[in-house]
Amino acid sequence: MVKKISVVIPTLQKNTTLLFKLLDNLSKDDGVGEIIVIDNSTKGLDYNCEKLKLISPKENMFVNPSWNLGVKEAKYKIVALLNDDIIVPERFCSSVAKKMNSNMGCIGCSRRFIREINDYDVVPEKKEIELTEISFRNLHWGIAIFFYKTSYYDIPENLKIYCGDDWLIYKNNKAKRKNYCIQNQIIHHYGSLSSGSVEFNRVLHDEEKIYRKLTFSFIENIFSYKRDFSGFRLNLLGLKFSKKFSE
Structure with a gap:
């Protein structure tokens, strides 16, 4: 079936x-x-x-x-x-x-x-x-x-x-x-016909921040290693290190 x-x-x-x-x-x-x-x-x-x-x-x-x-x-x-x-x-x-x-x-x-x-x-x-x-x-x-x-x-x-x-x-x-x-x-x-446009870059930055607030716990924000769609972030007692993945 x-x-x-x-x-x-x-x-x-x-x-x-x-x-x-x-x-x-x-x-x-x-x-x-x-x-x-x-x-x-x-x-x-x-x-x-x-x-x-x-x-x-x-x-x-x-x-x-x-x-x-x-x-x-x-x-x-x-x-x-x-x-x-x-x-x-x-x-x-x-x-x-x-x-x-x-x-x-x-x-x-x-x-x-x-x-x-x-x-x-x-x-x-x-x-x-x-x-x-x-x-x-x-x-x-x-x-x-x-x-x-x-x-x-x-x-x-x-x-x-x-x-x-x-x-x-x-x-x-x-x-x-x-x-x-x-x-x-x-x-x-073809490549994004909408959300990949240059005018949406600021929106991307803002919505990535919102997403991380929704998905990171308090503990993760002070001491964590997190890998997601864009790269990785290492947080050590408020000191933040990050690396973007190349596309």
């Missing part, structure tokens, strides 16, 4: 060619039961398919609140949060769902298998997906995230754009659920 998936895609419609190509792909995947598009561009979506459920907010909700809403609206037990700027192989969602069980945390992507889009018409060859356990995310992990709804934790309201994927990993780690990376499957990625 094919596991049914609710796919959630927030979009600003900055590249409708890629978005529509992704929607065409998903509409042909028999494991995808519905495609929830949250149109943060607020201009309407010139696309129709039987699986499409369009949510049109009055203003840009930003990505993390869009994820929260999309998961709430999803009618199937398995949910996929997808970027609007990726090209995936045929039946990609079904292939991931076959590897899933309800005891898992979240499954994301491995930076080792992400390739830049050079040709919109090239679809990655479908491979046998492998999963490896992770404790924190790598770059690009969050461009496609899969989970059972029971493993989703609403992202705090003061995190609008960044760190939503880190929050999901953190909460599932706390719940003793294992999180994973998809290996052995190439995914083509």
